[in-house]
Amino acid sequence: MSSPPDVSVVIPTRNRPELAVRAVQSALGQTHRDLEVIVVIDGPDPSSETALADVTDDRLRVIVLASSGKAPNARNQGVNNARGRWVALLDDDDEWLPAKLETQLALAATSKLASPIVATRMISRTPRADSVMPRRLPEPDEPLSEYLTVRRGLFYGDGFIQTSTIMAPTALLRRVPFTVGLRRQQELDWTLRALQHEDVELLYAPEALVLWHQDENRERISLQNPWEEQLEWLRANRELFTPRAYAAFTMSVLSSMAAPTRSTKVFREILTEAREHGRPGAIDYVTYLQIWALPPSVRHRLRDVVLGRKTADA
Structure with a gap:
């Protein structure tokens, strides 16, 4: 060999x-x-x-x-x-x-x-x-x-x-x-x-x-939204995060997965998780509200504008 x-x-x-x-x-x-x-x-x-x-x-x-x-x-x-x-x-x-x-x-x-x-x-x-x-x-x-x-x-x-x-x-x-x-x-x-x-x-x-x-017209793991599974993982791994990081992940990544449910119960559950076990900052609250208020397609377009992204053909 x-x-x-x-x-x-x-x-x-x-x-x-x-x-x-x-x-x-x-x-x-x-x-x-x-x-x-x-x-x-x-x-x-x-x-x-x-x-x-x-x-x-x-x-x-x-x-x-x-x-x-x-x-x-x-x-x-x-x-x-x-x-x-x-x-x-x-x-x-x-x-x-x-x-x-x-x-x-x-x-x-x-x-x-x-x-x-x-x-x-x-x-x-x-x-x-x-x-x-x-x-x-x-x-x-x-x-x-x-x-x-x-x-x-x-x-x-x-x-x-x-x-x-x-x-x-x-x-x-x-x-x-x-x-x-x-x-x-x-x-x-x-x-x-x-x-x-x-x-x-x-x-x-x-x-x-x-x-x-990130082709959005084919199946990708990152397009799946297993928010309950992700919340279970998060709770089992709190020691990996500082309180600030725990709140930020909960109110951004996790909430992005859960927001399509449009459930007020889920909205409250995730917010409570972040507040009880993390330390949210002001930007986390604003992020959380815009994730639940705006459809993903609108958020993506706004992100492209804010970041000044150039198209792949430009």
Whole structure:
């Protein structure tokens, strides 16, 4: 067997062969060449197997799971099969720019801790516009749960982390696996749990090195609204958040999932959760009210205006 690569790229996929091949090609096209790409097909999927078989690069490995366990389980299975010291995660509907891994490895080498999580900025592409996320990087000594959740604007957040931006030591991803069964906020859950360990820090490359395709005309996990499941997860993980972060997440992310119910009972329940177990700020109350008062399509258009987004064609 050849010597282990520096990086193992893990891509979970199911029934999206064209997207999976696009993601694989962006990983194989990295300027850092010492890598392997592990595609984990989440259950029987002959179309994806056939499409990936046409990729003629011996750095590609394909694992087919016997049954579907969803993306967190597929990621964990890929990590367990990784040979590299580092694992870089890539969702099948995203792409990397060529210098992503080279940039992250250079940044990881500057860490004083044994297990740095290295993320990057990304280009968020919707049918309406492109924008760079996160809008800012963490400030010195800023609690990371607050960086990732507390808003400074009514229609957007500043801090952000997304799965396809994450590179971390393989040993860390085995020590802290993804939570199987969690449908939303998988990367936030994993990042905050990993940061509980003393040898872990979060580093950001300032460059936007990932293209996050937010196609709104196809099924995506981030378009699902399992607010009751998310509230259960939030309550079980209060220790991961400062009171300020807990209130901010409850009144922005969680309320965005719950608002389509148009239920006054749910409105009161979520507000009570934030007030009793968190410390809301003035912007959280205004955010909460506009989320419940305005349809998502209106909020999205207003956000684009506020951020001054340029369309992808501009």
